[in-house]
Structure formats: C-alpha cells, structure tokens
Amino acid sequence: xxxxxxxxGAGVPAKLRNVTSIALKLLEERGAVWLFDCGEAxxxxxxxxxxxxxxxxxxxxTHLHGDHIYGLPGLLGSRSFQGGESQLTVYGPKGIKEYIxxxxxxSRTHLQYPLEVVExxxxxxxxxxxxxxxxxxxxxxxxxxxxxxxxxxKPGVLQVDRLREVGVQPGPLYKRLKAGETVRLEDGREIxxxxxxGPSISGRIVTILGDTRICSNAVELSKSADVLIxxxxxxxxxxxxxxxYYHSTTEQAGETALQAGAKRLFLTHISSRYTxxxxxxxxxxxxxxxxxxxMAKDFMEYDIPLKK
Numbered sequence: 106x107x108x109x110x111x112x113x114g115a116g117v118p119a120k121l122r123n124v125t126s127i128a129l130k131l132l133e134e135r136g137a138v139w140l141f142d143c144g145e146a147x148x149x150x151x152x153x154x155x156x157x158x159x160x161x162x163x164x165x166x167t168h169l170h171g172d173h174i175y176g177l178p179g180l181l182g183s184r185s186f187q188g189g190e191s192q193l194t195v196y197g198p199k200g201i202k203e204y205i206x207x208x209x210x211x212s213r214t215h216l217q218y219p220l221e222v223v224e225x226x227x228x229x230x231x232x233x234x235x236x237x238x239x240x241x242x243x244x245x246x247x248x249x250x251x252x253x254x255x256x257x258x259k260p261g262v263l264q265v266d267r268l269r270e271v272g273v274q275p276g277p278l279y280k281r282l283k284a285g286e287t288v289r290l291e292d293g294r295e296i297x298x299x300x301x302x303g304p305s306i307s308g309r310i311v312t313i314l315g316d317t318r319i320c321s322n323a324v325e326l327s328k329s330a331d332v333l334i335x336x337x338x339x340x341x342x343x344x345x346x347x348x349x350y351y352h353s354t355t356e357q358a359g360e361t362a363l364q365a366g367a368k369r370l371f372l373t374h375i376s377s378r379y380t381x382x383x384x385x386x387x388x389x390x391x392x393x394x395x396x397x398x399x400m401a402k403d404f405m406e407y408d409i410p411l412k413k
Contacts (some may be wrong), residue, residue: 106131106256106309108332108407110373111150112142115338115352116172119377122403123150124172127313127334127373129254130156135235137162141252141313147176148183153404159189163231165238166197167315168249169204178208185217192219196231196240198248199224225250241326243317246351251315253326256308260285264301271296307412312367316374318348319357327365331409334401335361336374340383341390355387359394373401 107130114122124144131137138160140147151158158180167173177195184193195201202222209216223230227250231238235257240250263283265275273282273296281288282298289295312330314323316338327333338352347354353361355372362370372391379387384400391398 106134106311106409108311108334108371108409109154109156110371110401110403110405111147111154112144113373113375113401113403113405114172115336115374115376117377118145121381122375122377123147124175125374126150126176128156129311129313131236132160134256135162136160139254140164142167142173142315143175143177143180144172145175148180150403151180158184158187159191161189161193162191164193164195165230165252165313166195166201167243167251167313168198168245168247169200170247170316173315174201174204177205178212178214181205181209181216181220182212182214185215190218192221194221194223194231196223196225196238198250239326241322243315243322244320244351245316245318249315249317251317251323251326252313253330254311254313256310258308259306261303261305263298264303267301268296309409309412311409312365316352318351319353319361323361324365327361327367330365330367331412332369332371332407333362333365333367334371334373337372337387337391338374338376340379340387355390356394359391359398362395362398367395368397370395370398371401371407372398375400 109128111126112123114124125142126144126147127141129139227241230240237255239253243249243251278288285299287297310330311332312327313334316336335358336353337355337358339347339354341354341356344354388400
C-alpha cells in the first residue's frame, strides 16, 4: 500500500505544484490503483511516474470544484488508448454523473471499457472482503466528502512447523487450514485451522479529506488513521481568510490529526501564494501542534508500513 501525490496545489496549477490528485497504489493487495480527485493535467503528471492508467480501478471524487475534476474526462478517454479494458468505477457527489456524461458525449469520446458512476452520500461507499471505504460530508462551499479507506484485518501466518509436528504435511489441506476451517485427517483426527494461525495482521487506515474547514466529521474520518491527508491552503496567520473561503490552515490540519489520534499527517492543497522557500515554515507550523507532519510535494511517494 503506497501513496503517490500527483498534485498538491490549490485552485490553479503552479510551476511546482499541479492541482489535486492522489493515487493509492494497492498493487500487492489487489493489483490495482485507486485515484482520489483528478484535477487538470493529472494524466500529464502520471506520465512522469510508473503508474499505468489501465491499473486504475476506482476514482473517488471529493467535490466538483474544477481543480478536483477538470482532468477526469481526459483521463477516462486516454485510458482506452492505453490498454484499459477492465471496469472503472467513479464515486462522487451528486452531479458527477452528469459532468462525465456531458463531457464524453459532447466530445464524442467512446470508451473501450465499462464505466460505472456512483453518486454517493454519507456512509459506506464501497466494501469487499479486503477493503471498506467510508465517506462523510465536510464543511466546504459546496457538497464535499472525505474518504476513510480501511484495509480489513488479515489472518495470521499459518504455522507450518507446528503442523508438521502433528503430522500434517504440505498440501491442499493447508489452504483450508489457512482459512480457519476444521479439517479431518486420514487417521480420523480433527484439526482446527485457527489453532495453527499466528496473530492476525491489523489492516491499515488511510484518510483522504477534500477541501474543508476544521470540522467534527474530519476528525471522525481520521480516527486512529495510519495516514491522514489534510488540506492546508493557508498558513496559521490567515485563519479568518481560511474560514471565509471554507478552507483550513496548517495549524488546523495539525489539530485535526491530534484530536483524531492519527499517526502521520501530510499537508496538501497548498496555495500558490506560498513559494518553495516558505514550505518548510508551513510544515513547522503544523508540527508545532502535531509533530508527525510532513509537507506533501508533487511526485512524493510514501510506503505505508504494515502494523506490528
């Protein structure tokens, strides 16, 4: 499970920061990539990485402001030309389906793969045997969601040495025992697979918030998250402006992480008014509240470690 920041700027593209898009690479877990927001030129950013558009399985849109969706029609179209054949699902607020339908229709873009568009509300957005994604509404100028991605706990490692000690040799039974089943051996003994599993492996939690003022739902989504990605459009001295424009400051992002008990905070959606020379100071402001804060930059990658 790895994060790849494709765009970390706010509002309009800048020389060192493109507008918002974040990839959650789940290549080992499910052979896929999930994209969160798709600002203008996201597909151009992808060209500078090893990410393959055909691997994108799901796109989660936080809200319908242009800096979060203007790159979506182009990416959807290009995916056909780049070998994408598997289904792609886009999740987002009401209006995302109309935006996609009109964009593809007017431009006469024909996709070579199945496209599903799901307009969401609060609650569980997606769930299967491996992951659950929950959405809650944030406090922004239009309907905006934050997403909490939960990797489900995995069974512990099968203790092969112990099985051999009791006379169970490698073979088809191992798969059933790994699944926690009770099996009957040829000699009539019954063995419960759960008795031969090590401690379960706890799943990781990644919270990716859209644009927002500081709010309780941001904290709820971020509880005990291994990684919290929070916008920090303004510095700590511009709290009034942040509130007026429905955004957050560096310190407010730190406060959310602290209240939620998150493990690591990445600041993103940085206004172009802040030059590269000031990024360290912005990071320092948030660290004054939450020490495990890091300034996200375009093309930065972070490998989310397994829980011990």
